[in-house]
Amino acid sequence: MAINGLSYYNGAEAFAKKLHGKGSFVLVMGYTETAAIPGITVAGAAPELMCYTPPLDAELVHTGRIITLDNIAMTSDAIPTPGLITRAAVSLSDFREYYVDAGGKISPFVPHFRVGNGPGADIRTGKAVPNAKQIIDNARKVGKEIAAESEYLVIGETTPAGTTTALAVLRALGVDTKNVTSSSMADNPQALKDAVVKEGLQKAGINGKCDALQAIEAVGDPMMAATIGLVQGAQGVPVILAGGTQMAVVSILISKMMDINKADLALSTTRWVAEDSTSSLFGILKGAGVNIPVIVSNLSFARSKYTGLLAYERGMVKEGVGAGGIAAATILKGVPKVKIEDTVEAIYSKMVGN
Template identity: 40%
Template structure:
């Protein structure tokens, strides 16, 4: 689907979420027929931590999502969410029994896609991302899915972000988590060292990619070294 999320302060974010769900579920069902036993799904969504927090609040979780910025703009997120809740006439937690309405009003295409995949693929699923995957987990739980076949794979930077509530909210939802212990503190590149200062924190399924590497027998240190090597190669191409 080529649908994009709308500004949920002004209108429902995903009026066509059913089409996204249906297509993603069909893909999940096709993958389910294969020999794949565990599906790892990553994400990258502009503004996705705000839509995630709105959905979590609508479902009754007192959560704070992380941010790609070292300074989490939590007051801005809360103001935007308050405007959206006011538009719908909602209080926090009022959609705990209507998760699809929470998705329609406040979600984003990534959430609808991952939920559809999860409904179609019936084996183990690793949700590779940060606090946005908490919203996906909460929606799946509210839809009646057993969470024992799901895990969130994230990074230490998300876990250590005290401006967010990753561990607390994951525990409240009842989803297990894996944290990739990558370390770029000694990197020769500022762009990688900045991860240790709170920039980005996750990024396109970094936790899930590390989870797969560790399962294949590599250590987090080796993954960090490989990232450094690839970064060096990219910088040399740029030059």
């Protein structure tokens, strides 16, 4: 069902009616050395700059400008971060903002909680996040603290190469992965991802199925651990996991680590992910037997005069920085979808100097 720029699945209309008050946006920043593998992601201008993407996204969303570097986070061919959408949404509404460093190389110049200690390793080592349990425990405390001040949470993430770690975790869990995870690229580099995932699982000695914590420790990323902890700590308030196939995998991990019915949980993403022919958000959830509400933001940049934004309509980038979920929550507050799109256009125009 599509209403006012949003599409609802799996009973999401009823979930949406629970979202009252200001609400809180939580951005989880994470990094994995897997992002440095050439060709695995375009979530940064160059492989050596991928580690800057999470802090740059946080700075953009919180302040409307980039502080750590001179330029906005973008792909090598100048397609801007979906953090532009998130910035537009939060600037048009009244969300509280919280930033959580799950494990990165560079700290952002915004106030933040730190629940991890350094980036995740390349998953080809089979020892990607050995401190996953500690991250979960730390994040659980933060989630409880944020939830005590919030009517509901929208949790987004910024993690270069996160769709590769998501694929690896699905395979470690023994979930059917013919419905593959998405990609920031129009041409999903599935063969490369498959090779990287296979090597990581072999190094970890995982052949078939393992438990959720072991999967994260072996081939996951710090963002997964932190988001799980936040959700566990936030029991008692509705939570939107704002993201695409990465957050779908996080929901599967949550279902294996706690009674998911005790978490008032939904997933929200962009139509660019929902319509992606190279992946299947709904197939991933169905394959794991996780039936949670899904809200899709039907954003479009087809009217844009900028090639960087028009690239989203060609299947580039698609999602990230909680864009789909925070846009949906903003629309539910009464802000028209077109207003978010026009605000993105205006912000980008200023950033490119026009």
